[in-house]
Amino acid sequence: MITAHQYQLRPNQEQASQFDDWLSLLRMQYNWTRAERFNWFESNRSPVNSCSLVSCSIAPIVKQPDYYWQKKELLNTKKLFPEYAGIHSQVLLNCIERVKKALERYIKADSSGKHSGKLRFKGRGRNHSFTYTQMKQDCIKGNRITLPKIGDVKIILDRPIPDGFKIKTATIVFAADGYYVTLTWQDEAVPVISRDFYPEKLVGIDMGLNEVLNTSEADTGLIPQFARKAGQVKKRLNKSVYRKKKGSNRRGETVKRWSRHHQKVARQGKDFHYKTAQPLLDRYDLIGFEDLNVKGWAKTRFAKSILDAGWSEFLAIVACNAQSAGKMTIAVHLNGTTQNCSSCGTRIPKTMTNRWHSCHLCGLELDGDVNAAINVKNFAVGGRVIKASLCVSYVDAGLAQKSTLYSSTS
Template identity: 30%
Template structure:
């Protein structure tokens, strides 16, 4: 169950000034976005998505540096308000009504801003070997490869263990050295999974993972060592219990075809493990295969909680 809390705040004079400045910059972003989409439609007959307007923000920040003082997702939320207003307008037109076109906001007519870092934020997570995880928003989390880092040291202490005669103090000492290396690797994995799970829960209200069968994957001897070196199950477990106490939700989805399916048009594109880019011959979508999978995981996760339609693909 997701919880919402409402608090009354009493900002200082400087805080009030900063909040008013944020409102003004959000209002500017709203008007600029509405003007861009209006011009694109009137001059070119082109419908612009909210994701395309998100991509305009870096250029606008160069032209108007004060926008850098506002959190990026707060500015994106202003653009999403434009998107919602236009969708409502066209829906009413289609229903036979005669609604007014969304208006530009003057001073005093933009009175709220949002930090959408968690409430309502959604993400699909594709775990892998190239990157530890790829998120449906395109972010990647590097694979630390703790076992690989310690492999040389582990081989050294295991050689000492194999050479030490059984029942001798030297063998006991060598055994403790081997155990310490394994413990160090396990602690690093556990700490890393804790940090990543906290990062996800702090940012997102719904987190979708694939329901992977790690034991079956370990039967692939070519990948078994690499799969054992990552903490996929640990990540899901830690994220799940953190989410339960934070009012977030973790959902597990069927992993079949998440890498093959095009996140834009839905056709299956066959790939080998060495194919790192998804190239769709049907709609032309080309992006990292793990990012494509993460978008599909998010879509399936939303469907599993009863949301049937979502703009999951940002292209």
């Protein structure tokens, strides 16, 4: 199992200056590596026996730059620019690897047939991290972490180091309130997930816009709406930034306040999600939820409320924490979860404004969101699994009829 913990760093003035220099040099290295890749495409996109209607390059045909070719070119880079010799070799190689992976995502489509955006040049201040791909196991001693070619940096160990885990990578991240280090830990042990659950250990959840979620046990909680409540502060800071001259010290200080404001709102939301997810994981062994198309919903008139609720982040936290705890999460197809009756299965059409479920056939009367949560629970334990993994199992609710509620998953 692989996990990651983030700790705050307290570098001295010299170390902070070295971090800034490395980020600036790596930004230029990233831009140069990106330019080599796309310049080759521009020079060789036309066949040898014809010219392009847009443009035709007369540059000589050269070998296509790839990861290994650009890795060898680092030797010439260090000779021409001696300041790059002061950067650790793993950090430089990781910079080239980032370009390689980003270009692969741009050229090749993902499983859904979509491509990522074209690589852009990084402007000044747009590079915020660099990575050591290998770290010594004894790099942390007391309240100090040893970073190659930088030295011992003070670290705030606000959480204990997990026992039995080995340090794999270390990523230095520049945030609005200082520097952080993200340590990746690996353990050979894999959590054991039991497939036999007690009836009271199963639950289905339905995400909402007014309530953060509704469970099949009729438990709920209001969404704090941190982003919406902080909208006036954000508006005032935006005006303050754009009224000041670009490049001035006062504009820079205002941008820092603007960044810290956004960081605070994001942390408030994440903290709320963790505190909401933990009681679910403590109480239940199997959690079912809808496989929501959050990107599609975010293009509707409910976009601000959906993004403020943070559905994707909350469900990701529940799934990953369940994996660490040896429990199971199941995502079901959302067809039928809202409209069907959880008691008899009859389809009862509802609108977005109609939040009450009333079945004319069996007489069931309850909140519509609770009815949807019960349907999610039924589909999770009685549906046909079409994709399963250690962290999340996907169930097709459209193929699941009303089945035995407390049957064990297979």
